[in-house]
Amino acid sequence: MSGHRFIGQGGLPLAFDRYGDIDAAPVLLLHGGGQTRHAWGATARMLSDRGYQALSMDLRGHGDSGWATDGDYELAAFAGDISAVMAHVGKPIVLVGASLGGMAGLLATARAAPEAVRALILVDITPVPSRDGADHILAFMASAPAGFADLDEAADAVAGYLPHRPRPRNPEGLMKNLRRRDGRLHWHWDPAFIAATARDRETTSHQLAAAARAVTVPTLLVRGEHSEIVGPVEQAAYEEMMPHGRTILVPGARHMVAGDQNTDFGAALLDYLGEMAPP
Numbered sequence: 001m002s003g004h005r006f007i008g009q010g011g012l013p014l015a016f017d018r019y020g021d022i023d024a025a026p027v028l029l030l031h032g033g034g035q036t037r038h039a040w041g042a043t044a045r046m047l048s049d050r051g052y053q054a055l056s057m058d059l060r061g062h063g064d065s066g067w068a069t070d071g072d073y074e075l076a077a078f079a080g081d082i083s084a085v086m087a088h089v090g091k092p093i094v095l096v097g098a099s100l101g102g103m104a105g106l107l108a109t110a111r112a113a114p115e116a117v118r119a120l121i122l123v124d125i126t127p128v129p130s131r132d133g134a135d136h137i138l139a140f141m142a143s144a145p146a147g148f149a150d151l152d153e154a155a156d157a158v159a160g161y162l163p164h165r166p167r168p169r170n171p172e173g174l175m176k177n178l179r180r181r182d183g184r185l186h187w188h189w190d191p192a193f194i195a196a197t198a199r200d201r202e203t204t205s206h207q208l209a210a211a212a213r214a215v216t217v218p219t220l221l222v223r224g225e226h227s228e229i230v231g232p233v234e235q236a237a238y239e240e241m242m243p244h245g246r247t248i249l250v251p252g253a254r255h256m257v258a259g260d261q262n263t264d265f266g267a268a269l270l271d272y273l274g275e276m277a278p279p
Contacts (some may be wrong), residue, residue: 003279014056015064020048027094029056030101034141036063038176046266061190071240073196075204078104098123119218119258124227126238127212133228142194147184212241219245220272224253
């Protein structure tokens with residue numbers, strides 16, 4: 001399952017896990033900023049149990065994928081990586097992207113041949129997400145530049161950021177998201193990614209709006225009921241830009257829909273894929 005590599009834009013190595021039969025219909029799972037491929041574990045297993053090939057990938061600068069030595073974390077670079085993966089897979093694919101992964105998937109879909117993408121699922125992200133909500137996420141990601149003394153300190157930081165989730169009794173699972181450096185624990189992402197994201201917001205906004213209007217493949221927005229990123233205003237903008245798209249509201253979920261309400265999210269995803277014609 002694990003230990004696989006794709007080669008992304010510019011030769012950057014991208015780590016991924018594969019679930020299910022390599023010959024089955026592929027679904028590429030793209031995590032949000034600050035997450036890793038492990039965020040999709042339950043969803044990937046659910047997909048493979050239903051006969052799909054699930055590919056969960058670490059985005060550039062995250063997890064076990066390479067860091068861009070040139071600091072290229074513009075949205076176009078993430079989309080270029082996805083395009084390279086699609087070419088490697090070599091068959092029509094479903095893209096499922098949360099937050100950053102959804103934005104990159106949207107741009108990659110707009111640039112791809114229509115037959116290359118079977119469907120695009122945007123998980124709590126739209127072409128025009130809430131600025132305040134995005135600021136909150138970036139502030140957390142930039143909040144511990146010196147890292148943490150131990151796992152308990154990291155767990156306290158996460159609990160403060162996600163107060164609606166119970167703090168884990170055993171924080172060992174956080175090690176999937178941390179790296180030990182200089183005797184301290186640091187989040188797995190490249191700090192240059194944070195700076196690039198803040199710097200390129202206006203460019204990214206224009207790219208996403210243009211991409212949304214160009215995409216014609218089946219599109220689904222899965223929105224968390226209490227999301228700080230996608231509210232009624234952002235949903236209305238998505239519906240104007242992508243009138244062919246559908247929306248599903250997941251009760252009780254916030255921005256991290258799959259993590260907050262994984263069972264409901266998985267059911268919505270499988271129902272939507274089940275409505276599509278076989279590949």
